[in-house]
Amino acid sequence: MSKTTTALVPASNGGIADYQLATVDPESMRELVEVNLGGNLSPRDLTTVHVPSGVASSFDVPTLEGPQSVKELTGVLLRVGTSRALFSRSFQESGGKDRPECYSEDGLNGHGTPGGDCANCPMNVFGSALKGYGKSCIEKKLLFLATKDSLLPMVVVASPGSHKGLQVYLRQLTAGGKLLSSVVTGISLTAAQSADGIKYSQLVFRMLYPLSSEDGLIMRSVANAMKGALGKFSDLQEPEPSAD
16 A cells, blocks of 8 residues: 655755765765666666656655655756657557657657657657647656655656646746756646646646755766766656646
């Protein structure tokens, strides 16, 4: 049975002294990755949290003690990646077993058929979807979120219905002169409705508090260190059944 909590990190002002990712000894981290993961770290090795299908008020987060029902994910966003995937059949038809016919690990260049420049691809146009008003090529944002209780960040997968809210939040941080990794971010859910009347869950972002200058620099160095290890996103292309 799922245990319900309100947050993975308390939403109160504070520093990063309790963030294991920011305080772990690099040699110890290398040994953990070498022994447990064979020396390779990829997004597949990280806890992945999807936007729930339908309308929901909490996330289902895997933990060592079993799944937790979490109202708000709280932590430091290390980076935001973009992935794209084109499938010939819908998720409902394939059961999620199909591999993409074309995919992009950076959101810019497609590999497969049709491949090439994603910006000029006819599959990357609203209205091209197999069903509904969306795009045939599924674009997702991958949010690498450092939390206090883990040496590794989790990946929050934001489907298209949450992209506008994410972009607004990123623009607000930019206007305030704040890097993603210099603030503690809260991510929750709200109910929304698509153009064709389907209700779904949408991500909501808010800044809980800024980190001190010193803590911000530490988390920035952590974010830069993770770039190389987490540069490929093709392992997270499988779509979840969602209306957005």
